[in-house]
Amino acid sequence: MALNFPNKKVNFTKNINKANLGMDLETTINETNEYYLVNDIAVIHKKPTPVQIVKVDYPMRSKAVITEAYYKTPSTTDYNGIYKGKYIDFEAKESHNKTSFPLSNIHPHQIEHLDKIIKHGGIGFLIVYFTHTNEYFYAPFEVIKRFWDNKEIDRKSIPYKVFKEECIIIKESYIPRLHYLKVIDDLYFKN
Amino acid sequence: MALNFPNKKVNFTKNINKANLGMDLETTINETNEYYLVNDIAVIHKKPTPVQIVKVDYPMRSKAVITEAYYKTPSTTDYNGIYKGKYIDFEAKESHNKTSFPLSNIHPHQIEHLDKIIKHGGIGFLIVYFTHTNEYFYAPFEVIKRFWDNKEIDRKSIPYKVFKEECIIIKESYIPRLHYLKVIDDLYFKN
Numbered sequence: 001m002a003l004n005f006p007n008k009k010v011n012f013t014k015n016i017n018k019a020n021l022g023m024d025l026e027t028t029i030n031e032t033n034e035y036y037l038v039n040d041i042a043v044i045h046k047k048p049t050p051v052q053i054v055k056v057d058y059p060m061r062s063k064a065v066i067t068e069a070y071y072k073t074p075s076t077t078d079y080n081g082i083y084k085g086k087y088i089d090f091e092a093k094e095s096h097n098k099t100s101f102p103l104s105n106i107h108p109h110q111i112e113h114l115d116k117i118i119k120h121g122g123i124g125f126l127i128v129y130f131t132h133t134n135e136y137f138y139a140p141f142e143v144i145k146r147f148w149d150n151k152e153i154d155r156k157s158i159p160y161k162v163f164k165e166e167c168i169i170i171k172e173s174y175i176p177r178l179h180y181l182k183v184i185d186d187l188y189f190k191n
Numbered sequence: 192m193a194l195n196f197p198n199k200k201v202n203f204t205k206n207i208n209k210a211n212l213g214m215d216l217e218t219t220i221n222e223t224n225e226y227y228l229v230n231d232i233a234v235i236h237k238k239p240t241p242v243q244i245v246k247v248d249y250p251m252r253s254k255a256v257i258t259e260a261y262y263k264t265p266s267t268t269d270y271n272g273i274y275k276g277k278y279i280d281f282e283a284k285e286s287h288n289k290t291s292f293p294l295s296n297i298h299p300h301q302i303e304h305l306d307k308i309i310k311h312g313g314i315g316f317l318i319v320y321f322t323h324t325n326e327y328f329y330a331p332f333e334v335i336k337r338f339w340d341n342k343e344i345d346r347k348s349i350p351y352k353v354f355k356e357e358c359i360i361i362k363e364s365y366i367p368r369l370h371y372l373k374v375i376d377d378l379y380f381k382n
């Protein structure tokens with residue numbers, strides 16, 4: 001016997017962001033990297049979260065259980081790898097702020113790290129996702145660095161306007177989800 | 192009042208390896224990488240140990256404590272970075288065996304990973320440390336791969352002899368402890 005439900009359309013009020021299907025930035029990038037890997041385009045991985053392991057139990061007949069550990073401050077960026085023979089290194093950050101990206105989102109040693117990467121001939125950048133406008137920006141390290149170096153005397157954030165004017169939009173798509181290597185093609189591999 | 196101890200020299204029987212001062216391979220490589228970093232020679236880091244975090248406690252007024260976590264199988268090698276504009280990727284392994292290096296020391300996806308790295312134009316290799324002879328070898332990926340590909344029909348290890356004949360000794364020194372980039376210089380950057 002079929003149950004009769006009231007014949008009424010339900011309007012979901014939950015604000016589902018259709019474009020990114022509610023995925024967080026990390027998942028979006030990981031899926032993109034997986035696409036690059038499977039299709040032999042690039043080898044780029046997220047580094048594991050650094051953890052200080054203090055106590056480990058070895059229960060009989062089962063695998064080791066870490067029972068006490070702490071998060072450590074990362075000493076590098078989250079993502080690195082190789083694309084067309086070039087060393088690639090970046091950090092991905094969300095901004096929930098409408099008008100700017102607070103520099104407090106970045107650790108000082110991540111800036112130092114990216115600085116060194118550029119000096120050694122690698123490609124270093126940030127992916128900044130503005131949640132309010134649902135825009136992903138490829139931010140060249142030079143832009144970030146300019147604001148970072150002045151943060152004690154000037155402002156402690158990068159205005160949204162700067163992203164619009166000096167950074168490059170990464171278009172979201174279905175597959176791959178966030179084709180950021182397209183930007184690198186345009187910047188580094190155009191004849 | 193001074194206590195009188197028997198005037199007799201004590202011979203420590205513990206077998207201290209003078210050359211590497213009892214350091215394990217990971218510490219030796221980390222110290223070398225630190226030397227490279229500080230002296231602006233290369234940027235090469237060990238990736239954090241991958242851990243599956245299951246439970247986290249947030250005690251009041253103190254930092255988060257991970258109370259349940261498990262070791263995960265790494266999907267890549269342990270070390271990567273950049274040297275003279277080149278992407279560098281390697282795994283470091285000890286062999287306690289006198290006559291060979293058992294291939295069971297390497298995970299299949301580490302081989303797949305290094306294979307991809309080479310195809311994309313990176314430098315991939317293994318550092319193999321034979322504890323009995325206190326020798327460090329730079330093993331080009333091609334050598335490892337040849338044995339790996341035949342391990343089902345041939346032997347499941349690489350004979351020590353092959354290291355002596357086809358790999359390159361990395362000399363141990365005081366600073367840096369294990370100058371493996373010297374080998375890369377000889378192999379890739381010689382005119």
